[in-house]
Amino acid sequence: MSKPLILVTNDDGITAPGLRALVKFMKEIGDVVVVAPDSPQSGMGHAITIDNTLYSKKMNLDSEDGALAEYSCSGTPADCVKLALQELLDRKPDICVSGINHGSNSSINVIYSGTMSAAIEAGIEGVPAIGFSLCDYSWKADFEPAGKAIKKIVSEALIQGIPEGVVLNVNIPKLEEAAIKGVRICRQARANWKEKFDKRTSPMGRDYYWLTGEFELLDKGEDTDEWALANNYISIVPTQFDLTAHHVIQHINNWNLSS
Amino acid sequence: MSKPLILVTNDDGITAPGLRALVKFMKEIGDVVVVAPDSPQSGMGHAITIDNTLYSKKMNLDSEDGALAEYSCSGTPADCVKLALQELLDRKPDICVSGINHGSNSSINVIYSGTMSAAIEAGIEGVPAIGFSLCDYSWKADFEPAGKAIKKIVSEALIQGIPEGVVLNVNIPKLEEAAIKGVRICRQARANWKEKFDKRTSPMGRDYYWLTGEFELLDKGEDTDEWALANNYISIVPTQFDLTAHHVIQHINNWNLSS
Numbered sequence: 001m002s003k004p005l006i007l008v009t010n011d012d013g014i015t016a017p018g019l020r021a022l023v024k025f026m027k028e029i030g031d032v033v034v035v036a037p038d039s040p041q042s043g044m045g046h047a048i049t050i051d052n053t054l055y056s057k058k059m060n061l062d063s064e065d066g067a068l069a070e071y072s073c074s075g076t077p078a079d080c081v082k083l084a085l086q087e088l089l090d091r092k093p094d095i096c097v098s099g100i101n102h103g104s105n106s107s108i109n110v111i112y113s114g115t116m117s118a119a120i121e122a123g124i125e126g127v128p129a130i131g132f133s134l135c136d137y138s139w140k141a142d143f144e145p146a147g148k149a150i151k152k153i154v155s156e157a158l159i160q161g162i163p164e165g166v167v168l169n170v171n172i173p174k175l176e177e178a179a180i181k182g183v184r185i186c187r188q189a190r191a192n193w194k195e196k197f198d199k200r201t202s203p204m205g206r207d208y209y210w211l212t213g214e215f216e217l218l219d220k221g222e223d224t225d226e227w228a229l230a231n232n233y234i235s236i237v238p239t240q241f242d243l244t245a246h247h248v249i250q251h252i253n254n255w256n257l258s259s
Numbered sequence: 260m261s262k263p264l265i266l267v268t269n270d271d272g273i274t275a276p277g278l279r280a281l282v283k284f285m286k287e288i289g290d291v292v293v294v295a296p297d298s299p300q301s302g303m304g305h306a307i308t309i310d311n312t313l314y315s316k317k318m319n320l321d322s323e324d325g326a327l328a329e330y331s332c333s334g335t336p337a338d339c340v341k342l343a344l345q346e347l348l349d350r351k352p353d354i355c356v357s358g359i360n361h362g363s364n365s366s367i368n369v370i371y372s373g374t375m376s377a378a379i380e381a382g383i384e385g386v387p388a389i390g391f392s393l394c395d396y397s398w399k400a401d402f403e404p405a406g407k408a409i410k411k412i413v414s415e416a417l418i419q420g421i422p423e424g425v426v427l428n429v430n431i432p433k434l435e436e437a438a439i440k441g442v443r444i445c446r447q448a449r450a451n452w453k454e455k456f457d458k459r460t461s462p463m464g465r466d467y468y469w470l471t472g473e474f475e476l477l478d479k480g481e482d483t484d485e486w487a488l489a490n491n492y493i494s495i496v497p498t499q500f501d502l503t504a505h506h507v508i509q510h511i512n513n514w515n516l517s518s
Binding site: 111237 | 370444465499
């Protein structure tokens with residue numbers, strides 16, 4: 001029986017330690033092809049490159065964790081997945097995994113996440129997909145404790161299949177393996193970022209801003225990803241790209257919109 | 260009674276005819292402040308600027324359709340909304356309108372849309388929000404036939420309120436006003452883009468790609484935005500930013516994920 005073909009991508013760029021760790025874990029499960037951005041693409045949301053050219057380069061990252069083939073791409077995470085599926089891969093992958101992100105993509109962060117946009121793009125194109133994020137923003141984060149759970153989740157997804165129209169958003173707490181209590185299937189917690197713009201003046205006398213902010217949790221539910229992570233569980237949120245708020249269609253149908 | 264304060268933004272840039280038309284329409288309803296990108300940001304999805312500086316410039320676009328105040332911003336549509344709400348506006352706007360986009364944002368396009376990401380960002384921050392798109396990609400598109408419906412929808416949203424956690428995605432067919440049959444509240448049609456990469460070689464001998472593609476409708480439902488638009492209706496899809504696929508949580512709870 002042939003091994004599953006696994007497409008690995010991310011948003012931190014092809015040299016990110018989180019991606020190298022994911023490649024290593026996935027090599028234990030199947031054949032791995034990497035198509036990832038040539039530079040960091042955090043916060044890119046579901047951006048695609050439509051007014052500019054895309055470059056792709058076959059890499060020879062001759063490390064022990066090396067994949068069958070690796071390509072860097074000048075575009076966004078969503079571009080990488082499109083290019084992989086249409087141009088670079090010989091056949092449709094059995095699964096696409098994105099990450100491991102250096103930092104959380106829980107709750108509202110999913111909206112801004114390049115990691116998740118890559119997974120969502122794969123899902124839109126009919127490829128089962130999972131985004132993985134470790135709640136540790138450090139470039140030197142330790143991804144080893146997450147390995148066992150990540151392999152288990154991917155293996156189970158390959159056996160069970162992921163329902164159509166759904167991709168998985170997996171967040172892993174920053175803990176030793178023994179301290180992780182297990183896995184919870186969750187809903188996305190309600191939250192937002194309370195922005196604070198740091199206003200400065202350039203050496204040329206021009207004002208500019210840095211976008212900063214504080215995460216604000218607005219949800220006390222014990223069925224959310226934030227609750228799971230705060231209580232030492234891995235969170236899995238099944239995430240969809242049908243954004244329709246079906247429950248309010250009837251409500252808005254009562255508006256007076258006839259002219 | 261004070262007039263409603265209306266924040267106008269878009270993704271085609273502050274000089275786009277679609278935005279100028281929207282400003283003109285909104286001036287009939289309330290006080291208008293514009294905060295919009297200084298350059299086109301189509302396809303930016305929900306990107307935000309976290310590794311770079313943001314510039315903002317107060318503009319004096321002394322035209323007849325001029326707003327109370329106008330600011331251009333070097334960032335993405337989501338950045339514009341964040342900057343407007345936190346830094347540039349004196350008070351919270353009563354509504355945020357984004358557009359009018361030059362081209363459709365129906366069905367799966369909502370995922371890639373800068374127009375809708377601005378509206379969604381406002382929604383996340385608790386401001387009622389609507390994205391408007393005209394199904395005409397031309398820079399010289401005629402926005403006048405859409406004016407009456409847009410004013411009706413915004414006025415009704417100000418009266419009724421938009422349910423929390425929901426923003427409206429409004430698409431308008433390219434038709435004379437008399438040919439528009441009315442408004443339909445819809446779900447997002449299932450669709451994707453069948454990519455085709457146009458591979459070329461630069462004068463320096465380096466291969467590059469242009470991302471192109473064809474829209475592929477995968478949905479025969481008569482309750483979708485695509486159906487409405489094809490049948491000469493304006494489509495309104497209530498759109499949410501809780502991406503949880505609630506209906507599959509139970510299903511995935513049956514996976515074997517214990518180690």
